[in-house]
Amino acid sequence: xxxxxxxxxxxxxxxxxxxxxxxxxxxxxxxxxxxxxxxxxxxxxxxxxxxxxxxxxxxxxxxxxxxxxxxxxxxxxxxxxxxxxxxxxxxxxxxxxxxxxxxxxxxxxxxxxxxxxxxxxxxxxxxxxxxxxxxxxxxxxxxxxxxxxxxxxxxxxxxxxxxxxxxxxxxxxxxxxxxxxxxxxxxxxxxxxxxxxxxxxxxxxxxxxxxxxxxxxxxxxxxxxxxxxxxxxxxxxxxxxxxxxxxxxxxxxxxxxxxxxxxxxxxxxxxxxxxxxxxxxxxxxxxxxxxxxx
Amino acid sequence: xxxxxxxxxxxxxxxxxxxxxxxxxxxxxxxxxxxxxxxxxxxxxxxxxxxxxxxxxxxxxxxxxxxxxxxxxxxxxxxxxxxxxxxxxxxxxxxxxxxxxxxxxxxxxxxxxxxxxxxxxxxxxxxxxxxxxxxxxxxxxxxxxxxxxxxxxxxxxxxxxxxxxxxxxxxxxxxxxxxxxxxxxxxxxxxxxxxxxxxxxxxxxxxxxxxxxxxxxxxxxxxxxxxxxxxxxxxxxxxxxxxxxxxxxxxxxxxxxxxxxxxxxxxxxxxxxxxxxxxxxxxxxxxxxxxxxx
DNA sequence: ACGAGAACATCGGCAATGCCGATCACCTTC
DNA sequence: GAAGGTGATCGGCATTGCCGATGTTCTCGT
Numbered sequence: 001x002x003x004x005x006x007x008x009x010x011x012x013x014x015x016x017x018x019x020x021x022x023x024x025x026x027x028x029x030x031x032x033x034x035x036x037x038x039x040x041x042x043x044x045x046x047x048x049x050x051x052x053x054x055x056x057x058x059x060x061x062x063x064x065x066x067x068x069x070x071x072x073x074x075x076x077x078x079x080x081x082x083x084x085x086x087x088x089x090x091x092x093x094x095x096x097x098x099x100x101x102x103x104x105x106x107x108x109x110x111x112x113x114x115x116x117x118x119x120x121x122x123x124x125x126x127x128x129x130x131x132x133x134x135x136x137x138x139x140x141x142x143x144x145x146x147x148x149x150x151x152x153x154x155x156x157x158x159x160x161x162x163x164x165x166x167x168x169x170x171x172x173x174x175x176x177x178x179x180x181x182x183x184x185x186x187x188x189x190x191x192x193x194x195x196x197x198x199x200x201x202x203x204x205x206x207x208x209x210x211x212x213x214x215x216x217x218x219x220x221x222x223x224x225x226x227x228x229x230x231x232x233x234x235x236x237x238x239x240x241x242x243x244x245x246x247x248x249x250x251x252x253x254x255x256x257x258x259x260x261x262x263x264x265x266x267x268x269x270x271x272x273x274x275x276x277x278x279x280x281x282x283x284x285x286x287x288x289x290x291x292x293x294x
Numbered sequence: 295x296x297x298x299x300x301x302x303x304x305x306x307x308x309x310x311x312x313x314x315x316x317x318x319x320x321x322x323x324x325x326x327x328x329x330x331x332x333x334x335x336x337x338x339x340x341x342x343x344x345x346x347x348x349x350x351x352x353x354x355x356x357x358x359x360x361x362x363x364x365x366x367x368x369x370x371x372x373x374x375x376x377x378x379x380x381x382x383x384x385x386x387x388x389x390x391x392x393x394x395x396x397x398x399x400x401x402x403x404x405x406x407x408x409x410x411x412x413x414x415x416x417x418x419x420x421x422x423x424x425x426x427x428x429x430x431x432x433x434x435x436x437x438x439x440x441x442x443x444x445x446x447x448x449x450x451x452x453x454x455x456x457x458x459x460x461x462x463x464x465x466x467x468x469x470x471x472x473x474x475x476x477x478x479x480x481x482x483x484x485x486x487x488x489x490x491x492x493x494x495x496x497x498x499x500x501x502x503x504x505x506x507x508x509x510x511x512x513x514x515x516x517x518x519x520x521x522x523x524x525x526x527x528x529x530x531x532x533x534x535x536x537x538x539x540x541x542x543x544x545x546x547x548x549x550x551x552x553x554x555x556x557x558x559x560x561x562x563x564x565x566x567x568x569x570x571x572x573x574x575x576x577x578x579x580x581x582x583x584x585x586x587x588x
Numbered sequence: 589a590c591g592a593g594a595a596c597a598t599c600g601g602c603a604a605t606g607c608c609g610a611t612c613a614c615c616t617t618c
Numbered sequence: 619g620a621a622g623g624t625g626a627t628c629g630g631c632a633t634t635g636c637c638g639a640t641g642t643t644c645t646c647g648t
Contacts, residue, residue, distance in 0.1 A: 041557055050557070052560075053373070053380075053559070054373060057373050061369055065366065068359050069359065072352075072359065075351055075355055079348060084347065262337050263335055263346070264332045266346075269347070
């Protein structure tokens, strides 16, 4: 409004805006009523109108307001273009295997985006504080799940501890084992052992996968780990270790992507879900051999 | 709008604003149409609505906009309270005599105000660049004048150069004199001399009043100066100088306050005019004796 | 001095917007 | 399955915003 009248007269300003002169006059009158004083001096003749001191105050702040509105519009455009921010919760195993290609794919498509990762190792992660969260089991609450893949548990042992090929769970009874702490998915593993009447002897617990594998490699015992972990650590090519399927197979670890129920995703988050599904597909069991060597 | 819905639900927000629930719902719908996406997730039941990532963007900028609008409102209040800014043009003689009480009075009434003085010694001062301007003669152009007072010219001379009492202009013919440069009001003074057939000998010209008086005091010659200047310099009590009226009296210097024609004054500028008139009244000729000693 | 011209103000009318009240549709809970 | 609470939708009314035409006031030229 006032910003345009700097260009001369009410009529010319109106022309420039596509309004009529009367409309601009009414707008200015309304503005002057609102601020309680004249914002323009009208000399009366063909002289140009001039702004008053009060008008200068209004003009300065008005411009500022318009600038802010413009900034908001561009921020919305950036958001719609996906150049916003997405917060992703993750956990240790995923950070090394599935997450990197997801992040890479997202950054390729949205070069300006802001991806923030949160490794949340608490037992009850805060889904509400991130846009998406990877997790290794379903959780209760106001949460939507999207299952990415089943990650079967395998036995990794010092070479020659067991003959090549599948190993029966019952053979692990009273055998020394290295395991995750109970805060991870491991309780389900140990329940499966109990159902088979086998009770291995846990000689060490560590949350870090590297630590568990080092223990096994040192001959302290064997371990039950998901295939994804073994792939990430490149265990298959390690001459000191051997990998065995289990009989009967343990219920696999589920890799799920979850978010607050009913949440409307940003374009960035929506695309992240799609990419995660695609990436997870390349890790499905039938592709395991190819991917495991890649 | 959105700022209030943070407090729970559409209905409660409406209640808090004095609107109805339907109105808020329509407002949000319009907003979502404007930004091109949902700003709230509506779980459906008695659960509270939750803001979406897009909504966060809108909310942040919306709050900013409201803050700016508030800042504008307070700025307008400050302006109406007179705590704004006023630019005053002045010239040398005034800076010492009339201006100080004007500025002081203004600051007493509006402690927070911002008064800026501009000593503009150019021949054609820029009235458009200040709110008010003091000047020592009327000027042409798109300007309104307010005459504050007549400032009669007096002769100041080394003591004993002339006998006490009025001095005829013709007696100054070929007498050595110190004068202002022609850019000041002095041409009118010299025209008055010419009408009386007297032509003093200008031995020195200086714009600074102190310099002119020093010359006179040094006995170089006499000078024609307005009474205000002599009062400001406290010449009356100087034993080395004597002051004489002139016969016939010269047309006095006019002290005027002027501003761009048709200009709407800020409260500060309007009050400044009133104060200037009051102050000028204390300098009127009949008060001269009292004021001259003060 | 007086009329022409140019600028802003004002008035009547029309369409669009904003809000309300009532109702509908949906979900959760008992 | 009924009850209560939530947002969405619809019709109606008052207000606002804009236009076109006219009125008022000033400057300038004859």
